[in-house]
Amino acid sequence: METFHLKNIRKTFKNGEVEEEVLKGVNLSLRPGEITALTGASGSGKSTLLTIAAGLQETSEGEISFKGKNLADVKEEKLRKVRAEEFGFIFQSSHLVPFLTVEEQLFMMLEVAGKKKEEEEVTAILSKVGLSHRRKAYPSSLSGGEKQRAAIARSVIHRPSVLFADEPTASLDSKKSEEVMQLLEDMTKERGMATLLVTHETEMLSYADRVVHMEDGKILV
Amino acid sequence: MNMALKEMKKNKTRFLIIGAVVFLISLLTFLLSGLANGLSEDNMASIRNLPEGNFHLTEDAEGSYTRSNLDEATVQSATGQNNYAFSVQMGGLEKSERKYSLAFFNSTSASPFPQPDKGEVVLDSSVKEEGVSVGDTLTHPQTGEELEVTGFADNERFSHSPAAFVNQEEFSSMFRIEDFQVLYTENEKDISGLETFSKSEFLSSIPSYQAEQMTLSMILWFLVLISGMLFAIFFYMMNVQKTGMFGILKAIGVRTRRLFYMMWVQMLTITSLAVLLSGLAGQTAGVLLPEAMPYDLPISTTLALAVVFLVVGFIGSTFSGLRIRQIKPLEAIQQGEG
Ligand SMILES: Nc1ncnc2c1ncn2[C@@H]1O[C@H](COP(=O)(O)OP(=O)(O)OP(=O)(O)O)[C@@H](O)[C@H]1O
Ligand SMILES: [Mg+2]
Numbered sequence: 001m002e003t004f005h006l007k008n009i010r011k012t013f014k015n016g017e018v019e020e021e022v023l024k025g026v027n028l029s030l031r032p033g034e035i036t037a038l039t040g041a042s043g044s045g046k047s048t049l050l051t052i053a054a055g056l057q058e059t060s061e062g063e064i065s066f067k068g069k070n071l072a073d074v075k076e077e078k079l080r081k082v083r084a085e086e087f088g089f090i091f092q093s094s095h096l097v098p099f100l101t102v103e104e105q106l107f108m109m110l111e112v113a114g115k116k117k118e119e120e121e122v123t124a125i126l127s128k129v130g131l132s133h134r135r136k137a138y139p140s141s142l143s144g145g146e147k148q149r150a151a152i153a154r155s156v157i158h159r160p161s162v163l164f165a166d167e168p169t170a171s172l173d174s175k176k177s178e179e180v181m182q183l184l185e186d187m188t189k190e191r192g193m194a195t196l197l198v199t200h201e202t203e204m205l206s207y208a209d210r211v212v213h214m215e216d217g218k219i220l221v
Numbered sequence: 222m223n224m225a226l227k228e229m230k231k232n233k234t235r236f237l238i239i240g241a242v243v244f245l246i247s248l249l250t251f252l253l254s255g256l257a258n259g260l261s262e263d264n265m266a267s268i269r270n271l272p273e274g275n276f277h278l279t280e281d282a283e284g285s286y287t288r289s290n291l292d293e294a295t296v297q298s299a300t301g302q303n304n305y306a307f308s309v310q311m312g313g314l315e316k317s318e319r320k321y322s323l324a325f326f327n328s329t330s331a332s333p334f335p336q337p338d339k340g341e342v343v344l345d346s347s348v349k350e351e352g353v354s355v356g357d358t359l360t361h362p363q364t365g366e367e368l369e370v371t372g373f374a375d376n377e378r379f380s381h382s383p384a385a386f387v388n389q390e391e392f393s394s395m396f397r398i399e400d401f402q403v404l405y406t407e408n409e410k411d412i413s414g415l416e417t418f419s420k421s422e423f424l425s426s427i428p429s430y431q432a433e434q435m436t437l438s439m440i441l442w443f444l445v446l447i448s449g450m451l452f453a454i455f456f457y458m459m460n461v462q463k464t465g466m467f468g469i470l471k472a473i474g475v476r477t478r479r480l481f482y483m484m485w486v487q488m489l490t491i492t493s494l495a496v497l498l499s500g501l502a503g504q505t506a507g508v509l510l511p512e513a514m515p516y517d518l519p520i521s522t523t524l525a526l527a528v529v530f531l532v533v534g535f536i537g538s539t540f541s542g543l544r545i546r547q548i549k550p551l552e553a554i555q556q557g558e559g
Binding site for chain 1: 224466471472
């Protein structure tokens with residue numbers, strides 16, 4: 001079974017003369033079909049860990065092993081390809097492309113991931129996230145919840161192996177949050193993704209298969 | 222999927238505005254270029270219409286045809302088929318009360334210029350409109366010599382004046398110059414004692430021509446430069462606005478190259494459309510403007526300028542796009558916009 005491992009990840013930021021170690025040797029594994037929830041106080045290093053795992057910033061030390069490769073050593077172009085084909089992203093804001101309609105966002109993602117233009121797949125996923133009637137709409141005309149659901153559809157349309165979600169419900173009210181979490185759970189199970197979910201909200205933890213708590217740059221066991 | 226065109230479709234006004242500005246600037250460039258070319262033709266058609274070749278002046282003339290005096294022997298030995306000598310002097314003729322300012326030409330037999338007999342003159346056809354016709358007699362006020370108009374030649378001008386072609390004898394008595402000033406050879410590059418100029422070099426050695434053309438072409442290139450900077454500024458502002466989006470696109474795995482293609486497609490679409498329209502307008506102006514207006518915009522010039530606009534637009538947009546390469550996906554995510 002393919003898994004995603006973070007081994008002894010350290011990250012140091014330099015602010016002028018001052019060096020600050022934000023991650024102090026983190027070990028974490030993600031498993032297919034499971035949501036791993038990452039919690040912890042603000043500033044404990046959750047987002048830093050997620051972005052390092054996702055290949056969006058470099059680690060100072062440690063290994064990110066995925067499909068037999070150590071992503072910490074992979075060159076930028078290869079890493080981009082991994083992100084495009086194997087990873088999905090959901091952020092606090094939906095970050096949709098303003099000039100593409102909902103369905104075009106999904107077609108674009110398929111294209112970026114080098115996949116065929118699957119009409120049926122798009123139709124299926126849009127109905128799953130409840131946006132069938134809004135498929136021709138531009139992001140500016142969607143509500144916050146609709147935007148986030150469109151972002152979820154975009155993050156999974158290309159069938160990534162790993163899904164990174166950094167506080168995907170932070171901008172939604174509790175009812176919308178429940179909906180979005182339910183969707184994430186379904187998708188993770190259905191598609192066998194290894195999902196890393198960063199969240200502040202304790203209500204969301206019930207959707208997770210595993211909860212990991214971070215404190216001061218370390219994972220508490 | 223063509224994201225470039227999708228963006229243009231969604232943000233029509235923004236792109237229409239830049240398109241309109243490029244249209245206006247390129248139109249202005251075309252009109253100015255037509256004017257520069259027209260003025261040049263009005264100024265120097267008689268020289269411009271000669272075939273490419275070598276123009277020789279005596280070395281002591283230091284590049285000024287007015288000070289050049291070719292000696293008889295040189296002219297004798299160098300002229301022949303496709304090689305000829307000529308002189309130009311500014312002067313005038315009168316018909317009753319009317320005075321005509323003319324550029325007098327005198328040339329050896331192989332030249333494309335008309336060579337009337339003694340007592341005759343051939344004039345540029347523009348003089349027709351000023352009331353001169355074949356058979357009229359014109360007087361040279363200084364010498365009192367009388368010349369009969371035997372014909373007209375099309376588009377023969379020098380120093381913004383209509384040309385008048387006369388015989389060697391008349392020319393010498395009117396201007397007291399025996400020698401020819403300029404030797405034209407088709408292929409002969411080096412003739413001892415003479416300095417050689419290409420056609421364009423010879424044209425720009427004529428001070429009034431040089432000054433006129435330089436001013437116009439300076440304005441022209443400024444306009445081209447401005448349009449390039451305009452593109453740079455426009456795309457710079459758009460790119461700054463889109464920094465967040467570009468960051469996200471990079472994060473989900475879009476190639477930086479693709480973001481550049483997007484910009485180039487947009488720039489090419491805008492410029493092509495704008496320049497096509499202004500090029501057509503520039504050509505139409507040539508038809509609509511009154512005959513007396515010196516305006517001449519050849520298709521070849523239009524096309525050349527169009528290419529220049531595309532190149533300049535490309536450079537301008539690419540230059541401003543360089544910052545796209547520096548955008549880090551992470552910053553965009555942390556900015557949390559959209
Ligand atoms: N680029 C950076 N340069 C310097 N310091 C940074 C940088 N990015 C993050 N940090 C610091 O690292 C620490 C952890 O930040 P991080 O964003 O990972 O926290 P977090 O756990 O996600 O917090 P929150 O719950 O508020 O999102 C913070 O103290 C932050 O200031
Ligand atoms: Mg965070």
